[in-house]
Amino acid sequence: MKLNINRTLFSTAACFLIAVATPALTHAGDTIKFGVAGAHSGDLASYGLPTVNAARLVIDKVNAAGGINGKMIEMLIEDDVCKPEIATNTATKLVSDGVDVVLGHICSGATKAALPIYKNASILVMSPSATNPALTESGDYPNFFRTIAPDDAQAMVDVKFVLNTLKYTKIAVIHDKGDYGKGFAEFAKTFLEDSGKAEVVLFEGVTPGAVDYSAIVQKIKHSGAEAVIFGGYHPEASKIIRMMRKKRLKIDFISDDGVKDNTFIKVAGKYAEGAYASGPTDTTNNPLSIEAVRAHKEKFNTDPGAFFANAYSATLALLNAIDKAGSTELEALKKALQTETIDTPVGNIYFDEKGDAIGVGFSVYQVQDGVFVEL
Amino acid sequence: MDYFIELLFSGLTRGSIYALIALGYTMVYGIIGLINFAHGEIYMIGAFTAFIVATVLSIYGFPLLAIVVVAGVAATVWSSAYGYTIEKIAYKPLRHAPRLSPLISAIGMSIFLQNYVLLAQTSDFLPFPELIPEFAFMEPVAHIVGSSDLVILVTTTIIMLILTFVIKFTRIGKAMRATAQDRTMAMLVGINVNNIISATFIIGSALAAIGGLLIASHIGQINFYIGFIAGIKAFTAAVLGGIGSIPGAVLGSLILGLTESFATGYISSDYEDVFAFSLLVLILIFKPSGLLGKAETQKV
Structure with missing residues (x-):
């Protein structure tokens, strides 16, 4: 109880002080x-x-x-x-x-x-x-x-990595039709096209939860893409990369923060090896x-x-x-x-x-x- | 042409996957006229059982073939037990209730089982071990049709043939057909209808479990929700082919799988579901009972 009184007193005093002091300080400008x-x-x-x-x-x-x-x-x-x-x-x-x-x-x-x-x-x-x-x-x-970093920054980071480090010119952009994945994929597509250095050979959404992704994998292969940029989360990413490797499609797989999760590695296992994903820079x-x-x-x-x-x-x-x-x-x-x-x-x-x-x-x-x- | 063949096999694989699940739907519907919405969950439970058994056995270093056989048997037995129990708990007490009641009961069972697995296991995706190895002889064509695709295709065909044989030429099959035609009359001629219905659920659930094992091994991941989406597609396929008909379920599944695959390949995967379901609507407009379904005449 005593503590409460003290606290009330203190805060009242503080309010009073601020009320009195603030105008004075403003005038002084310091x-x-x-x-x-x-x-x-x-x-x-x-x-x-x-x-x-x-x-x-x-x-x-x-x-x-x-x-x-x-x-x-x-x-x-x-x-x-x-x-x-x-x-x-x-x-x-x-x-x-x-x-x-x-x-x-x-x-x-x-x-x-x-x-x-x-x-x-x-x-x-x-x-x-x-x-x-x-x-x-x-x-x-x-x-x-x-x-x-703004939401589109990781699309930019991934696109720059693909263009400048990996130096690919034909990219397939795939997404999971969700807000996050599709948003990312659309930014990636725009940046790729604006760069003038690469061509988006395929831009498509897959249905999350589908039992088999071999048709879209065949389509990626058929499109002649040198790399796949995927926007979405790790469950679909691991299914797609697994199906790509099983269909002997060995092109690079680049994805986003939704995939940079240890569950991706756990679920995709050996098929995850070599895949790229962007994530917040580690500052810890x-x-x-x-x-x-x-x-x-x-x-x-x-x-x-x-x-x-x-x-x-x-x-x-x-x-x-x-x-x-x-x-x-x-x-x-x-x-x-x-x-x-x-x-x-x-x-x-x-x-x-x-x-x-x-x-x-x-x-x-x-x-x-x-x-x-x-x- | 290569592209066409690649898409063809993609479609066949997808279709066979749907067929493995659709067969269970169509069998149950054929016998008691109930859409067993919990069937997708039986498939999911089969996959989980296989996952647990296979993971434990591989820790002890059993050979792959032994793991596949033991996991397959365990999943089949366990799922059949679930199928049998679900029928006894959720459907049998409602057998004489209006048709909507068991349907709602089935949906309730489906939600219950999903959440039960969610709580008892995990909400995370789990890595399913590769139970189907990469066969060396498949290597030259692996870019078109993989080993697990082949196993799924062959298994679906064999199961369909065995089921057709059982239903056409065995005692139990004859009893099933009798029960399907007229339950009261079947009882009067001395068929134990309850046993026949239980047997149907057990067979359907066993098929779902085999599907669970093969499909999970093909996809490489499972979680509590896989039964729902797969179940919806398989159910669609069963309706497309004529629900209640066994070859119809397989035909419907293959048509659905091929439509999705070619829609993805030649148009856009954004629209694969649009095309699949437009096809369903079209077929049902011109043939309401499905491709191989018999037109039902109302019994007076």
Whole structure:
């Protein structure tokens, strides 16, 4: 009971202090207002809360070291429950509170809804988790950056690998007709065609759960393809690669994150050997990542959650940009983000002109002696 | 021409796979007029039994042939026990109920068995051991028709011939046909109808188990859900060929398999199901009882 009273007292006091202190500080202009927006309650809270922790860890560390250019960093945390209709309110609230930069939002839909409001206020936004390709690629949001690879990035990684490393010119693209697999396959097809270096000789969907894939395998063979790019999950991938090998079709098999699963190797067995699959670049051995996870465990006594490393990296990148730019003005920040590289838990990154992080994303793995090996 | 032959064999393999399952559907329907929706699950249980037995035996280093025989026998016996029990629990009490009741009971049984295997085993895909080896003599044509394709084709043909023989020329076959024609009359002439129906379920389930072993070995993976999709396709094939007719089930399966294969090969695999089911609709419009089915006259 005593504890409760103390806590209430403390939080009241804190509110009072903030209420009194904030206007004074704003007038003095010596804090940097760092907005953190995302799902902090509701069923998707587990995607948003790790970002708050990540920002707090980095900001506490920077503040303890004297802030940036003598200014302390103040966190403004706002919940959008991952809902687009609420995200617009969240954004309006942050803008009217005079936020300088925003880390967020978490979900692609909410991010898309909030972005026009920040854009009008010329506020830079960086998301650790919104993967919808259009957010950066449409060019509609010049104030938007992210530290996670967009959905089409792995199609690009696979296509580049096929074109530049394996140097094939005739590709069959197969998918499982699902949202994920077909989406991936369509991106792969577009990138292959746009490259002008390769021809998509076959683009087809298979029916998941079919008892036999020999007809499509014969069709792949007949198409003269030098490699197969498959979009989908491991059960169909293992059936197809097995049938390819059984029909003595020895061309390379390249697939996505849905296949880069140890079950694929377990089920396809010897037939999986030599197959390629893309997956998120392994960063668990990065010293900065180890350090960030250790700091999280120390402060919060738990393992960090989803997108923690991306959020930690985004906070580092934002603060670094503010430091290098010497202001929080949008154009100056953009220039800093696009020119300065920074070491983060997800690797050494900088940003391209669209806002995607270069150096973060997917790697190609190959099955070698029954394990996925990063190439 | 090579391409045509390749697609032809793909279609035949697929058709034979459907036929192995469709035979069980058509037999049960022929005798008691019930669509046994749990048949796909019997096939799945057969595959799981074979998987468990084969995995254990291969740990102890038994020769492949011994593994195939023991796993095959175990799967057959175990699946037959399931088929027999399902009939006793879910269908026999409803034998005089309206036709829809046993149908719903069958769907319930199917869902129950799927979830039972999901909980008792795993939701993951499991690697099924290769019980059909790569025969050396098949190597020159392996790119067209593989060893497991050949085994499936031959097995389906043999099973169809044996079944036709049993039904046409043996006592039990005669009793089955009598039960199918008129259950009450069959009882009056001294046929134990309950035993005949049980026997039908046991034979159908044994076929499904053999199918489970061969097909799982061909595909190389199993999980609790494989019976559902395979069952739907096999059921379609049985209807196409004329449900209740044994050669009809095989003919329907082969036509379905070939249609899917050629649709994939010459048009697009995106549309293989569209073509397969359009064909079904077309055939049923012109021949409602299926290709080899007998037109049923309502008994008054």
